Amino acid sequence: MFVSRIFLSGLLKCKHRFKISSTRCFASKLSNVSSSSSSIIKTDEKNNNLNLNDQKQGMDNNEWLWAYLRNRKNFVDLSEEQRRRVIEIEIQTLRESGERVPEIIPDERWADLLNLPLLESRKKFYGYLFLRELGRKRRAATVALNDIRRSESAKRRAELLSDGKPPTNYPGYSSIFRHIGRHHEKLLREQILLAPARLGEMLVIDCGFEQEHVREYYLSNLVDQIQYVFADITRYHSPSFVYLCNLSHHGRLEAEFTRRASLENMCFEFTELNYLDIFPHDKLIYLSPDSNVEMTSFDHDAIYIIGGIADRTGKKPLTFGKAKRENIKHQRFPIDRYVKFGGGSGKSLTIDQVYNILMTLKHTGSWIEAFKYIPDRKVVERYSEKMDNKQRIHEKYVRRTQ
Structure with a gap:
């Protein structure tokens, strides 16, 4: 009995000590939680203050943007x-x-x-x-x-080759027909331009307006137009030989040509010299939309000059002013007699369009056929076709009455 009482009293003491220790641990945990929460609140306040400072600093940095x-x-x-x-x-x-x-x-x-x-x-x-x-x-x-x-x-x-067969299945190599590549196309263009070059049928593209092209993509557009001229040569049986005059050596325009392809591949004659130093002065005719002299027909003895300008605004009469300064004859196309342009479309023509108009007029002598190279998006009405239809109807009516 005595032993059991001692054992029970020891158990009661241990239980009491465990309660005290557990309460102390709980109190310490509460104090730790409160301290940690206060530290978290303090850190959050610091972060908010830093964010506000960053936002204020960013607002100050982006004040110019606002x-x-x-x-x-x-x-x-x-x-x-x-x-x-x-x-x-x-x-x-x-x-x-x-x-x-x-x-x-x-x-x-x-x-x-x-x-x-x-x-x-x-x-x-x-x-x-x-x-x-x-x-x-x-x-x-x-x-x-x-x-x-x-x-x-x-x-x-x-x-x-491993099967012992011919190395290609292209039928042209075993027949009279051959494949035409870029080299053969260049040879064909050279053969077409050979006769006009010997006969003196020349056309000049004036590349002396390089400084007027402030933007680089104007020069790129100009190179595109000259390359289109080269591509359109095979349309005509006797195209005029093209000279690129006033092309400055190591200039921006020549650099743009070199970046794409060599000028020698175009079968054109390019030189730094002025056209006044190459051709007779009395044969030169500068084509300018600002000229007061209207062109009536194609002169086979004349050498026409096209201004190398790709500026779409066309506000400055650069070609007309240059022709006046150099005392060269100047002419303009009779576009208003045959074509009515739209209100928002400009009357400026690209170099390849002018070349096609000249070559069509040279081969056919018809302004109606020549002005078909003006894009339809710019044209509201073509007077020539309407007048021709009226004339045909009148002729039919006269024949019936007779």
Whole structure:
């Protein structure tokens, strides 16, 4: 009995000590939680203060952007870094709204973009860069497909050789017909231009307006037009031989030609000399839309000069002023007699269109046929066709009455 009482008293003491220790642990945990919560609250307050300071600092850093967006600051007044930031925001916003903007702006195009003060002009330039980028992607896809086709043809050629068969399945190599490649096309153009070059039937493209093309894509458009002239030579049995005069050596225009293809591949004569130093002065006729002399027919003894200008505005009479300064005869096409232009379309023609009009007039002598090379999107009405129909109806009526 005594032993059992001692055991029970020991158990009661241990139970009492356990309660005291548990209460102490609970109290310590409560104190730790309260201290940790207070520390968390303090850290949250510190983070909020830091975020507010960052936001205030960001607002201070972007104060120029808010001033620009609220029309209190012009694009020209911004620094180069700020203008670059504005362009990046514009591109991102236009891309999210579904506009045509490029994914990557080339390094050589940033200078042109930074110098455009108006948003509308920059949007047009974004569209131009988008089309150029799309063209590069298509060319890259075409090159990839050509590489795949070449590899497949090489495998097929190896299989044919291993089987002891002819190395190609093209039927032209075993018949009188042959494949015509780029080299043969160049030879055909050279043969076409050989006779006019010997007969002195010349046409001059004046490349002396290089400094007037402030924007690079104007020069690129000019090169496109000259290459279209080269592509249209085979339309005519006797095209005029083309001279590229006043082409400055190591200039921007020659650099653009070299970037695409060599000038020697175009079968044109290119020189730094002026046309006054090459051809007789009395045979030169400068074609200018600002001339007061109207062209009536094609003069086979004359040498016509086309101004190498790709500026679509056409506000400055550059070709007419140059013809007056150099005391050269000048003429303009009688477009208003045969064609009525639309209200929003300009009357400026590209170099290849002028060349096709001249060559058609040279071969047919008809202004009606020549002005068919003016695009229909610019034309509201062609007077010549309407007058011809009336004349035919009148002739039919006269014949019936007789």
